[in-house]
Amino acid sequence: MEVRQSTPAGSAPGSADARLVQALRDGDESTFTELVERLTPTMLAVAVGYVPSRTVAEEVVQETWLAVLTGLDRFEGRSSLRTWVFGILLNVARSRGVRERRSVPFSSAFPEDETGPTVDPGRFRPQGDEWPGHWATPPRQWALPEPALLSREVRTRLRAALDVLPPRQRTVVHLRDAQGLDADEVCALLGIEPGNQRVLLHRGRAKLRQVLEDYMDEARA
Amino acid sequence: MTRGLEIDCDELVEVVTDYLEGTLDADTRRRFAEHLELCDGCDAYVEQMRETVRVTGTLAEDDLRPDMRDKLLAAFRGWKAGTTPSP
Numbered sequence: 448m449e450v451r452q453s454t455p456a457g458s459a460p461g462s463a464d465a466r467l468v469q470a471l472r473d474g475d476e477s478t479f480t481e482l483v484e485r486l487t488p489t490m491l492a493v494a495v496g497y498v499p500s501r502t503v504a505e506e507v508v509q510e511t512w513l514a515v516l517t518g519l520d521r522f523e524g525r526s527s528l529r530t531w532v533f534g535i536l537l538n539v540a541r542s543r544g545v546r547e548r549r550s551v552p553f554s555s556a557f558p559e560d561e562t563g564p565t566v567d568p569g570r571f572r573p574q575g576d577e578w579p580g581h582w583a584t585p586p587r588q589w590a591l592p593e594p595a596l597l598s599r600e601v602r603t604r605l606r607a608a609l610d611v612l613p614p615r616q617r618t619v620v621h622l623r624d625a626q627g628l629d630a631d632e633v634c635a636l637l638g639i640e641p642g643n644q645r646v647l648l649h650r651g652r653a654k655l656r657q658v659l660e661d662y663m664d665e666a667r668a
Numbered sequence: 669m670t671r672g673l674e675i676d677c678d679e680l681v682e683v684v685t686d687y688l689e690g691t692l693d694a695d696t697r698r699r700f701a702e703h704l705e706l707c708d709g710c711d712a713y714v715e716q717m718r719e720t721v722r723v724t725g726t727l728a729e730d731d732l733r734p735d736m737r738d739k740l741l742a743a744f745r746g747w748k749a750g751t752t753p754s755p
Contacts, residue, residue, distance in 0.1 A: 474748040476741070483740050487732050505736060512740050516747045564678065566713075571678040580676030585709025591719055594726040606727055624724035630689060641691075649685035656713075656720040 464528040472519055483512065486529065489621045490536050496614030497540035499547050507543050511536040530632045533622065537636060561613075565653035589663050601662055608658040609651075616651035623648055674699045680710050684717050 470478035487508060494504035514535050522531055570584040591597065609617060609625075618637065622628045628636075634644050675683075675696075680703055686692050687700050704711050 476744065476748075479744045480737070480741065483737060484732050485728055487736065487740070489728060508736075509739060509743060513743055513747065516744065564682065566678065566681045568678065571676075580678045582677045582707070582709035585677075586712045586716055588712050589716060589719060591723070594722065597723065597726065601723070602727060605723060609724070609727065620724065624721050625728040627725060645685055645689055645691065648689075649682075652685060652717055652720055652724075653681075655724060656716050659720055659723065660716065 461524045461527075464522075464524060467528055468519055468522055471516065482528075486532060486626070489626050490533070492610070492621045493533070493536060493618045494540045496618055497537075497544040503543065503547060504540075507536070507540045510543075511539045514539065526632070527628075529626060530628065530636065533628075533636055561650065565650055566657075586660055587663075589659070591659075591663075601659070604658055604662055605655060608655055612651050612654060616647045616654075619644060619647040620651035620655070624652070675703050677703075677707060677710050680704075680707075681713055684714055687714070688717065688721075 467478060467482065471482075490508045490511060491501075491504055494507040495501060498504050498507060511532070515532055518535070522528065526534070570582065572578050572581050572583045609620060612620060619633060622633045622636070623630070630641060630644055633639075634641055637644070639647075680700060683692060683696065683700065687697065692700060704714060
């Protein structure tokens with residue numbers, strides 16, 4: 448069973464957030480900078496799915512941070528601070544999308560509900576084989592270094608692959624895997640069903656895995 | 669001899685995320701686990717999906733453009749100047 452690291456073990460949920468909010472209220476610039484650096488890339492990636500251009504997405508993110516700051520007194524700690532920030536982002540992005548005549552209800556607007564396998568069928572043995580459906584070209588074990596030692600190239604490639612995922616997959620993978628939100632939080636934020644969330648996550652992750660596999664295979668060659 | 673092979677590899681790779689999320693029903697979960705014990709290819713695949721999640725987790729802090737950070741910081745300073753309560 449996978450356990451994600453959404454709350455540091457041992458700390459009461461929300462107490463770290465309460466400290467962050469207090470530091471922001473006190474005008475602590477380094478707290479703000481840290482939060483901005485941690486959340487903004489995902490915020491941009493999510494906003495891009497709702498508005499017509501990168502420029503507008505950047506405006507949405509700026510507007511969101513201002514709304515966060517001016518709305519700090521309304522943060523009640525019922526969700527995590529991150530989830531609260533992404534909730535504001537989605538409200539701003541949706542209303543901006545409407546204004547830009549690009550109203551996009553997350554659950555239905557993108558014609559990206561691909562079906563079909565996430566792994567190239569050519570990698571499996573065909574019907575008629577002694578073991579149909581079993582690996583013909585199995586993946587080989589990786590020996591990836593610790594995250595801090597990962598090469599710039601591998602990260603650059605993975606980021607590029609993440610940026611070109613279909614918007615709904617990109618949004619879900621960003622929120623779940625880059626930010627570490629849990630499934631319930633992501634479903635609530637985006638207004639999607641758990642099963643749909645898992646499909647989007649699976650398809651996105653499978654594409655990113657393939658990019659890493661290609662990279663590892665080239666590195667071996 | 670079907671033990672562990674009640675799921676084909678091409679089926680297993682499509683339910684990896686359900687497995688990692690803990691949402692497989694008990695029977696499928698058992699067949700999945702039995703298959704993994706016998707199949708190096710699928711074992712590698714599942715591990716690679718975990719690695720992919722781990723590496724994606726290192727991307728959050730990358731690549732915030734300096735001009736974006738400066739704009740946000742300027743906004744923060746403006747907000748602070750406008751709202752700092754007197755002690």
